[in-house]
Amino acid sequence: DIQVTQSPSSLSASVGDGVTISCRTGQPIDSYLHWYQQKPGEAPKLLIDGASNLQSGVPSRFSGRGSGTDFTLTITSLQPEDFAMYFCQQTFDIPYTFGQGTKLEIK
């Protein structure tokens, strides 16, 4: 299985701050890396596919970068609704695997 290491596991920030979450894979996966947001009691929501393609309706303060083994999700100017869990997922090879998640909390 392709290991996906996500960091940090938790992050505290204030409204208006910018944050970056990282995912590193155990082998190169081209751009087959996707980012999800999950709020308590809800299903994950796809934010970014293919490392950098923002889904329709997702605010432009979210952005993704990377290729190969190193990827980042950046959120600029945090809004109250952004405080949630974030997961990355690789779909380069089966089984698809997820990162451990990053809990973004209000400072």
Place this chain on the structure above:
Amino acid sequence: QVQLQESGPGLVKPSQTLSLTCTVSGGSIRNGDYYWSWIRQPPGKVLEWIGNIYFIGNTNYNPSLRSRLTISIDTSKNQFSLNLTSVTAADTAIYYCARDFAGCSDVWGKGATVTVSS
């Protein structure tokens, strides 16, 4: 607007079979652009991809579950299903069905909580 809804028992006894169905509405499960997936989330743990199916019946399974897993599809009912045999407490999780486009899951069901307990 495509929507997915999981259904099935919320409690399963150890060693029995966990069966869930996902009903797709607002679109056809025969759409060849998509695969249809199952993903689970044990309490406090990482999301785990279970497997997926194409409308003609081609499947991909997580090797860790392959010996116990069957995913099937019923295009006449716009549904796909999950059967997981010989369950243990480790199979307790929220089970999500999802639509896969180019590998990623772009539409998810709300999730079904399944507890394995006697």
